[in-house]
Amino acid sequence: MRIVITGGDGLIGKNIAPYLTRHHECFSLTASEWDVTDEEAGRRVIRELNPDLVINLAAITDVDLCEDxxxxxxxxxxYGAECVARLCAEYGIGLVHFSTDYVFNGKKGSPYTEDDTPEPLSVYGRTKLESEKKVRNFHPSPLIIRTQWVYGDGGKNFITKVLDAAKKKDRIEVVNDQFGSPTYAADLAEPLELLFELKKSGIYHVANSGICSWYDLAKEVFRIKKISVDLVPVSSEEIKRRAKRPPFSALSTEKLKKDTGFSLRPWKEALEEYLTQL
Ligand SMILES: NC(=O)c1ccc[n+]([C@@H]2O[C@H](COP(=O)([O-])OP(=O)(O)OC[C@H]3O[C@@H](n4cnc5c(N)ncnc54)[C@H](OP(=O)(O)O)[C@@H]3O)[C@@H](O)[C@H]2O)c1
Structure with missing residues (x-):
């Protein structure tokens, strides 16, 4: 299969492309190679590369920046998601679009299923929810993957940030009142491929299993890396951020398991593998 990835230079793109390249012809494009808001640029790429599948990872993902x-x-x-969906529909190309746990308000208190009603708290969450609607309106059978708390090789993420902080400070504050499932970006490739090969469409939640707080995650990072630092749990109220985050946004992956038989491994196991080769 010929696969084109938009936003391929980002965190998830860099981590899933190596796996997909093993089985498919994969073209991972930067924003300058395919700006998703430029329909003509998209048309040129599609004519040149003739993909069977587009994976749309292009997005503004800085949650606080989105507020401003x-x-x-x-x-x-x-609009970028709409353009990609329209082009894929026009040329009869399959579409995988990525979305987020931040479409939920985090008040449910148990893992969110695909049938739960979204209620985003932030501009980022709202625009990602709108992207899901656009993609469904403009493409006949899109596969929408909602994931969360992603880390991996290349680029900044929570893990690299706490490791950098530990080099500069003796005391690190991390929130302990937001809960989710940390997800290793490389672990997203296999379920994505499986879902697409089984011709699944609609929304699927995909994340490593198990739930923790950002504080628990930082603690586990320092335990595995044997770093001694004064790690202090704080509330979201204490660390003022521009965007509101959902307090509990773990995603239920039962639908993925039921429809494909596939479950992602526990987050601690994935984290250990990532940190060992970091
Ligand atoms: N990381 C997470 O924790 C997480 C969680 C849930 C869902 N997601 C979703 O997964 C997808 C990929 O996320 P990620 O973590 O890989 O994000 P990322 O590292 O920020 O990558 C996003 C990519 O999109 C590119 N981009 C920005 N504007 C573009 C445009 N107009 N046209 C084409 N490309 C453009 C960026 O390029 P530049 O850097 O050159 O601007 C960047 O390479 C996003 O849809 C995100 O909402 C991510």
Whole structure:
């Protein structure tokens, strides 16, 4: 299969491309190679590369930045997704679109299923929810993968941030009142491929199993790396951020398991593998 990845230079793209390349011809494109808000650029790419599948990872993902740059977030996350979906529909190309746990308000208190009603708290969450709607409106059978708390090789993420902080400070504060499932970006490739090969469409939640807080995650990082640091649990109230985050946004992956027989491994196991080769 010929696969084109938009936003391929980002965290998830860098981590899933190596796996997909083993079985498919994979073209991972940067924003300058395919700006998703430029329909003509998309048309040129599609004519040149003739893909069977587009994986749309292009997005403005800085949750706090989105609060200040609303127009940019809407243009890339919503209009960009619409352009990609329209082009894929026009050329009869399969589409996988990525979305997020931040479409939920985090008040449910147990893992969110695909049938739960979204209620985003932030501009990022709202634009990603709108992107899901656009993709479903403009493409006949999109596969939408909602994932969360992703880390992996290349680029900044929570893990690299706490490791960097430990080099500079003796005392690190991390919130202990937001819960989710940390997900190793490389672990997303196999279920994505499986879902697509089984011709599944609609929304699927995909994340490593198990739930923790950001504080628990940082603690586990320092335990595995044998780093001694004064790690202090704090509340979200104490660390003021521009965007509101859902307090509990773990995603239930039961639908994935039921429809494919596939479950992602526990987050601690994936984290250990990632940190060992870091
Ligand atoms: N990381 C997570 O924890 C997480 C969780 C849930 C869902 N997701 C979703 O997964 C997808 C990929 O996330 P990620 O973590 O890989 O994000 P990322 O590292 O921020 O990558 C996003 C990529 O999109 C590119 N981009 C920005 N504007 C673009 C445009 N107009 N046209 C084409 N590309 C553009 C960026 O390029 P530049 O850097 O050059 O601007 C970047 O390479 C996103 O849809 C995100 O919402 C991520």
């Amino acid at each position: 740059e609303i127009e940019l977030a809407e243009r890339v996350n919503v």
